[in-house]
Amino acid sequence: MFNAKAYAAASATSGLAHVQIKRRDPTPHDVQIEILFCGICHSDLHMVHNEWSSVMPTVYPIVPGHEIVGRVTKIGPAVTKYKPGDIAAVGCLVDSDGSCPQCKADLEQFCPNLTLTFGSPDKHGTAPVTYGGYSDSIVVDERFVLRIPSNLNLAGAAPLLCAGITTYSPMCRWGVTKGKKVGVVGLGGLGHMGVKFARAFGAHVVVFTTSPNKKQDALRLGADEVVVSRNADEMKKHAFSFDFILDTISAEHDINAYLNLLGRDGNLTLVGAPTKPLAVAAFALIMGRRSFSGSNIGGIAETQEMLDFCGKHNITADVEVIPIQKVNEAYERLVKSDVKYRFSIDMASLKSE
Ligand SMILES: [Zn+2]
Numbered sequence: 001m002f003n004a005k006a007y008a009a010a011s012a013t014s015g016l017a018h019v020q021i022k023r024r025d026p027t028p029h030d031v032q033i034e035i036l037f038c039g040i041c042h043s044d045l046h047m048v049h050n051e052w053s054s055v056m057p058t059v060y061p062i063v064p065g066h067e068i069v070g071r072v073t074k075i076g077p078a079v080t081k082y083k084p085g086d087i088a089a090v091g092c093l094v095d096s097d098g099s100c101p102q103c104k105a106d107l108e109q110f111c112p113n114l115t116l117t118f119g120s121p122d123k124h125g126t127a128p129v130t131y132g133g134y135s136d137s138i139v140v141d142e143r144f145v146l147r148i149p150s151n152l153n154l155a156g157a158a159p160l161l162c163a164g165i166t167t168y169s170p171m172c173r174w175g176v177t178k179g180k181k182v183g184v185v186g187l188g189g190l191g192h193m194g195v196k197f198a199r200a201f202g203a204h205v206v207v208f209t210t211s212p213n214k215k216q217d218a219l220r221l222g223a224d225e226v227v228v229s230r231n232a233d234e235m236k237k238h239a240f241s242f243d244f245i246l247d248t249i250s251a252e253h254d255i256n257a258y259l260n261l262l263g264r265d266g267n268l269t270l271v272g273a274p275t276k277p278l279a280v281a282a283f284a285l286i287m288g289r290r291s292f293s294g295s296n297i298g299g300i301a302e303t304q305e306m307l308d309f310c311g312k313h314n315i316t317a318d319v320e321v322i323p324i325q326k327v328n329e330a331y332e333r334l335v336k337s338d339v340k341y342r343f344s345i346d347m348a349s350l351k352s353e
């Protein structure tokens, strides 16, 4: 084992501070990565504050972070895909059983025995739970390490590992292609990636937002149209017309207002996670044979496919790069949606701790 620098929260209210953690020495199939950038995902914040205690109670101390980009520093003797010096990435998963039907279908994110990048029991026994990317290093089985195309900006590439795959995967699943009409509800970390992908797929992109002042930015990011969702007349104009709508809202909202905008066989996929159940009107689904579904990140193969797609289309997240010392302030701003559109932590700042 070796010592690594990290930022951890000791309790739900303590905030994050510098700590030393243990990482395992690379086993034969492991890749050791020096972390260069780590994105701040909303789920980091939920887990730090133990807001998902009913589903996933947080084990403290917690080292969050699952949007990791770095450089390979060491490899185990059996590693074939990476060598020291390579730029590599790690997303939300670091292990799975590899044998269940989900793993066999390349959908490791639904494996009953998956290991999340942070907060899952640590199979290697290095620590009680896995520690994430707010750290100067991480050691991961090469099956869960990804490649970043060399043309991408690394700070902006980090959020692709969660926000990117979360929005890319359902668009592929539901056939977003050229000529389709696609809606993106909410223009935050997830929504702004959704707009970029839908645009790159060649779809006609409509952004729904509650704030009229986001209009210009939505157009800049690639939207063809922007609808202020509080304006009933504007909403009505789009009734029964969408092939696909990506809903990124985590707050309570009227889902039927969007289901009614779907055309025949249209699909609305939820990627946000409101804590209270949503009320779905049966008629909003029956009329037009519409469907309502959910999606959660993507498997490793699809995540690599997404990263390669981003390389080809030069897609990264719009990020505000911060030093790790500003992470608590960044969390406060995230709660207020005061970021365009993702924080990316420059991990070189951890060296001064
Ligand atoms: Zn995430």
Ligand SMILES: [Zn+2]
Binding pocket: 096, 097, 098, 099, 100, 101, 102, 103, 104, 108, 111, 112, 113
């Ligand atoms: Zn499995």
